[in-house]
Amino acid sequence: MKYAFCVLFALFLINTNSYAQTIKSFSDSPALISIAEFMEDSASDMKTSYRISDKKLKFKDTSTCQIVPKSAVLKEVESAVKKVLRLYPDEELPFEDALNDLADYLVDSSYKKCVIAGSNLVKEVSSVYFFNGSDNIHVKVDTITLVAE
Numbered sequence: 001m002k003y004a005f006c007v008l009f010a011l012f013l014i015n016t017n018s019y020a021q022t023i024k025s026f027s028d029s030p031a032l033i034s035i036a037e038f039m040e041d042s043a044s045d046m047k048t049s050y051r052i053s054d055k056k057l058k059f060k061d062t063s064t065c066q067i068v069p070k071s072a073v074l075k076e077v078e079s080a081v082k083k084v085l086r087l088y089p090d091e092e093l094p095f096e097d098a099l100n101d102l103a104d105y106l107v108d109s110s111y112k113k114c115v116i117a118g119s120n121l122v123k124e125v126s127s128v129y130f131f132n133g134s135d136n137i138h139v140k141v142d143t144i145t146l147v148a149e
Contacts, residue, residue, distance in 0.1 A: 031097035050080040065114040
């Protein structure tokens with residue numbers, strides 16, 4: 001009986017470890033992908049839309065960027081998603097799972113935060129971009145406001 005218990009315990013540990021997931025990009029998380037696609041799909045119906053991604057941007061000058069804690073990145077993403085959900089509620093959207101996966105993705109305790117803005121005759125785009133010191137984790141939150149319809 002003692003050996004049966006040890007075998008079952010070992011199988012449980014192996015099975016538990018197989019579910020552990022390391023998020024190295026948004027594409028590793030079905031929940032983050034689902035949220036990002038939901039936000040993109042909703043964009044065409046909104047005067048001001050929001051998008052999230054892990055797209056890497058290149059900066060020549062990061063002197064205007066500021067250091068922020070991991071919590072600021074999570075808060076920025078959560079705020080953008082909630083703004084879309086206020087207009088288009090979706091109870092089946094894996095919101096909590098996406099935030100948990102994002103927290104797993106953000107392994108460092110601090111990030112550089114850069115704000116970029118641009119506009120043309122059709123839209124104004126403001127992007128908040130976060131990246132870590134080793135430049136391998138990137139989170140971009142875009143706010144797109146239509147100027148003319």
